Amino acid sequence: MDLNQYLDMFIEESKEHLQAINANLLQLENQPDDVAIVNEIFRSAHTLKGMAATMGFEDMASLTHEVENVLDLVRNHKLTINSSIMDVIFQSVDLIETMVYNIIDGGDGSADVSEPVAKLRAIVAGDLQAIASSPAEKPKQSGKGDAADSADGLRHYQLDDYAVSVMKESQTNGYNLLGIRVSLREDCVLKAARAYMVFDQLEANGEVIKSIPSVEEIENERFDTSFEVVYVSMKTEAEVRSLIESISEISDVAIESIKLPSQTIEVVSAAKEAAASAPAAPGKKPAETGAAPVVKRQGGKTIRVDIERLDILMNLFSELVIDRGRLEQLARDLGKSELQETVEHMSRISGDLQNIILTMRMVPVEQVFNRFPRMVRDLAKELNKKVNLEIEGAETELDRTFIDEIADPLVHLLRNSIDHGIESPQVRLASGKPEEGTVSLKAYHSGNYVLIEVSDDGAGISRDKILNKAIERGIITSAQAEGLNDKQVYDFLFHSGFSTAAVVSDISGRGVGLDVVKTKIESLGGSVSVDSKLGLGTTFLIQLPLTLSIISAMLVQIGSEKYAVPLSSIIETAVYRKEEIMMVHGQKVIDFRGRVVPLVMLKEIFSIPNPAETDDVSVVIVRKGDKMAGIVVDSFIGQQEIVLKTLGKYLTNVFAISGATILGDGQVALILDCNMLIR
Amino acid sequence: MIEHKELEAEVKVIVFRLRDEEYGVEVSQVNSIEKLEHITRVPRTPKFVKGVINLRGVVTPIIDLRSRFGLEEGDYTESTRIIIVALGELEVGLIVDAANDVIDIPQSAIEPPPEVVGGVKATYLRGVAKLDKRLLILLNLDKVLNTEEMKQLDVLEV
Numbered sequence: 019m020d021l022n023q024y025l026d027m028f029i030e031e032s033k034e035h036l037q038a039i040n041a042n043l044l045q046l047e048n049q050p051d052d053v054a055i056v057n058e059i060f061r062s063a064h065t066l067k068g069m070a071a072t073m074g075f076e077d078m079a080s081l082t083h084e085v086e087n088v089l090d091l092v093r094n095h096k097l098t099i100n101s102s103i104m105d106v107i108f109q110s111v112d113l114i115e116t117m118v119y120n121i122i123d124g125g126d127g128s129a130d131v132s133e134p135v136a137k138l139r140a141i142v143a144g145d146l147q148a149i150a151s152s153p154a155e156k157p158k159q160s161g162k163g164d165a166a167d168s169a170d171g172l173r174h175y176q177l178d179d180y181a182v183s184v185m186k187e188s189q190t191n192g193y194n195l196l197g198i199r200v201s202l203r204e205d206c207v208l209k210a211a212r213a214y215m216v217f218d219q220l221e222a223n224g225e226v227i228k229s230i231p232s233v234e235e236i237e238n239e240r241f242d243t244s245f246e247v248v249y250v251s252m253k254t255e256a257e258v259r260s261l262i263e264s265i266s267e268i269s270d271v272a273i274e275s276i277k278l279p280s281q282t283i284e285v286v287s288a289a290k291e292a293a294a295s296a297p298a299a300p301g302k303k304p305a306e307t308g309a310a311p312v313v314k315r316q317g318g319k320t321i322r323v324d325i326e327r328l329d330i331l332m333n334l335f336s337e338l339v340i341d342r343g344r345l346e347q348l349a350r351d352l353g354k355s356e357l358q359e360t361v362e363h364m365s366r367i368s369g370d371l372q373n374i375i376l377t378m379r380m381v382p383v384e385q386v387f388n389r390f391p392r393m394v395r396d397l398a399k400e401l402n403k404k405v406n407l408e409i410e411g412a413e414t415e416l417d418r419t420f421i422d423e424i425a426d427p428l429v430h431l432l433r434n435s436i437d438h439g440i441e442s443p444q445v446r447l448a449s450g451k452p453e454e455g456t457v458s459l460k461a462y463h464s465g466n467y468v469l470i471e472v473s474d475d476g477a478g479i480s481r482d483k484i485l486n487k488a489i490e491r492g493i494i495t496s497a498q499a500e501g502l503n504d505k506q507v508y509d510f511l512f513h514s515g516f517s518t519a520a521v522v523s524d525i526s527g528r529g530v531g532l533d534v535v536k537t538k539i540e541s542l543g544g545s546v547s548v549d550s551k552l553g554l555g556t557t558f559l560i561q562l563p564l565t566l567s568i569i570s571a572m573l574v575q576i577g578s579e580k581y582a583v584p585l586s587s588i589i590e591t592a593v594y595r596k597e598e599i600m601m602v603h604g605q606k607v608i609d610f611r612g613r614v615v616p617l618v619m620l621k622e623i624f625s626i627p628n629p630a631e632t633d634d635v636s637v638v639i640v641r642k643g644d645k646m647a648g649i650v651v652d653s654f655i656g657q658q659e660i661v662l663k664t665l666g667k668y669l670t671n672v673f674a675i676s677g678a679t680i681l682g683d684g685q686v687a688l689i690l691d692c693n694m695l696i697r
Numbered sequence: 698m699i700e701h702k703e704l705e706a707e708v709k710v711i712v713f714r715l716r717d718e719e720y721g722v723e724v725s726q727v728n729s730i731e732k733l734e735h736i737t738r739v740p741r742t743p744k745f746v747k748g749v750i751n752l753r754g755v756v757t758p759i760i761d762l763r764s765r766f767g768l769e770e771g772d773y774t775e776s777t778r779i780i781i782v783a784l785g786e787l788e789v790g791l792i793v794d795a796a797n798d799v800i801d802i803p804q805s806a807i808e809p810p811p812e813v814v815g816g817v818k819a820t821y822l823r824g825v826a827k828l829d830k831r832l833l834i835l836l837n838l839d840k841v842l843n844t845e846e847m848k849q850l851d852v853l854e855v
Contacts, residue, residue, distance in 0.1 A: 337754050369721050581737065624740035663756045665739065665749060668789050668842065673741045678749055678756045686737040686756055 037575040056093040084138035158313040190251040201244035201270040210239040224251025252356040336661040343682035380415035406455040414461035427535040431472040439476030473557035479550040508548045512536040573655035577626040581688045587692040589639045640692040645697040712798035731779040759790040766817045
């Protein structure tokens with residue numbers, strides 16, 4: 019069988035499962051007694067093993083299998099998790115991850131798994147020896163060997179507390195608790211299929227609490243001719259019997275009602291909620307592992323769509339937006355009211371469409387964030403620091419183009435915070451802080467932007483040290499340094515002149531490659547700033563636009579040329595009389611609400627031919643951080659949604675032009691990069 | 698035998714005119730031929746970069762081939778054409794005086810270019826094809842579209 023067509027799916031799902039395992043392992047580290055987490059991990063590992071085996075990645079399957087064995091002991095309370103076991107499991111998961119990436123890169127996913135396998139086996143073996151004194155019991159199928167105790171059905175079925183509480187709850191709600199033993203005919207060919215039909219019937223009418231052997235074993239035909247299920251249903255014994263007997267090739271159905279021991283009356287409230295929702299959810303999985311909480315399932319229906327298709331959709335829609343602009347202009351020129359109405363209607367609909375397409379491309383920032391807890395854990399361990407990572411707003415959505423791009427800058431900032439921000443536990447205690455440092459990662463929407471904050475409660479950055487360094491490096495003079503506010507001073511951290519090794523040791527290591535972070539974020543149309551309080555901590559703030567491809571812009575005319583100014587950088591537009599323009603050091607400036615704002619004479623910078631001569635000067639006031647500038651234009655054309663296009667590979671790094679767009683009349687207008695015009 | 702094969706190997710080229718010379722680019726490198734339309738000037742680019750056009754929704758840079766080769770620029774006329782060429786990921790339009798022919802040239806007719814042909818440096822040429830009475834200058838697009846070289850070229854221009 020050609021498995022290649024499944025490879026993409028395999029890779030995607032493996033990544034998801036690994037992610038889930040990693041996240042759950044971290045949780046488990048904090049709550050080592052929580053069997054529910056172990057079950058989650060076990061399930062992911064099990065699926066992974068199955069997929070790997072099907073796809074023929076033997077090394078991966080065998081390693082996952084060993085991990086599964088250890089987890090199986092843990093969830094059956096035969097092994098207590100400790101940090102050395104955790105480390106081995108983490109190592110194994112890492113190795114599995116490496117294999118997956120090897121497969122992504124076109125490799126065969128093989129790796130030397132002997133070491134972790136040996137370690138995992140040692141854990142399993144060591145523990146088995148330890149419990150050898152107690153009656154030996156196989157972890158799996160433990161229920162089968164037990165002598166039936168008809169007085170207490172629960173012991174027979176080896177039900178755990180959770181299942182009991184579910185049953186308890188069901189009983190009080192009037193459900194019947196049944197123990198069913200189904201025997202198939204000896205000559206039955208497709209035992210698993212028959213068993214499946216039985217389960218199908220049962221689940222249609224109630225809830226399977228547990229099956230012996232487990233569902234997965236039954237599905238793999240690892241049973242003789244009979245199996246038992248613990249079943250909760252509104253139907254009576256007789257009704258259930260006829261349900262099952264309606265399936266062919268069944269030789270015998272034995273049903274008994276189960277009595278719950280009276281002492282387990284207290285029901286945990288959490289279990290109550292779970293039980294309430296349990297009959298609604300397809301009950302296959304809880305039965306599989308017994309102790310599993312109700313499987314987390316998202317209510318909504320989703321489909322996977324190739325990202326490329328979404329990109330194509332976006333491109334096609336961009337074309338439509340351009341045609342929309344053209345139609346709008348035509349309708350205006352022709353002045354036919356019917357045409358105008360239709361075009362207006364179409365514009366509204368395409369506006370809605372635009373919103374939908376943009377949101378379709380939105381991905382929760384979680385996809386990037388969820389790899390950080392692991393990274394922070396490892397890094398903290400490596401540096402012998404205690405760090406707690408707090409994540410907020412992981413559900414905040416961002417255009418998927420950003421998702422891949424912001425990971426690196428964030429990793430950089432987080433490492434920076436842990437490495438240089440958070441002090442060692444001793445230092446922290448000495449300065450009266452809690453031993454464990456906190457690094458927080460926050461994402462939230464604000465207007466048309468997404469903001470991501472990386473902050474720590476570490477040592478902070480010394481303003482004076484930065485200033486001294488900046489003067490030393492010749493970035494500013496000491497005279498200039500006088501009037502700078504804190505923000506301006508901290509901005510030097512992003513100056514490329516700061517990212518040298520010599521600075522690292524001087525200013526608590528800050529400044530390493532921060533200019534790279536800044537460049538990256540700015541290339542995405544965003545900005546990054548830093549704020550710090552000595553002794554209290556540092557906060558980095560990244561601001562990103564919601565989307566890359568369609569933006570609002572102000573169209574302006576200079577001479578015969580039209581330019582688009584992104585609305586995001588415009589503060590406002592204003593008209594000044596010629597006399598109001600002042601000269602400071604040979605630079606034309608205006609007074610904008612008490613601030614002296616330099617004018618940018620675009621017609622000179624761009625040598626635009628035939629600019630209009632007027633008495634009034636139209637100015638677009640733009641900003642970049644705290645700095646402002648006034649771009650002088652001939653006239654304002656108006657605001658418009660524009661589609662960003664690149665100038666192509668041939669024209670790269672054109673000064674102060676960030677791209678182009680196509681206007682309603684089919685002509686190309688260039689988009690101004692205001693950041694380059696403000697100095 | 699070998700000779701016979703060489704005779705059979707042919708290249709299909711688009712023939713265009715710059716001043717009085719005839720040039721050729723391989724058909725496989727040409728996407729389309731367009732009439733001259735509105736070109737949006739891109740400030741602060743080399744002189745031969747005339748700007749960008751909207752080519753069916755794709756913003757495409759346009760260079761004036763005369764200017765690129767350091768020849769004196771002429772007025773654009775009715776016959777002026779833009780040849781859209783593609784070289785890997787690069788897509789660029791070349792302004793030429795006219796484009797009106799597609800012909801097959803046998804490989805054997807192509808000779809290495811002399812130092813300078815019609816004022817164009819040999820670096821930009823792949824060769825010269827002699828056909829009956831015509832002389833066809835074949836372009837080396839790799840070099841013509843080489844962005845690295847842009848600055849050096851400014852110096853060459855006289």
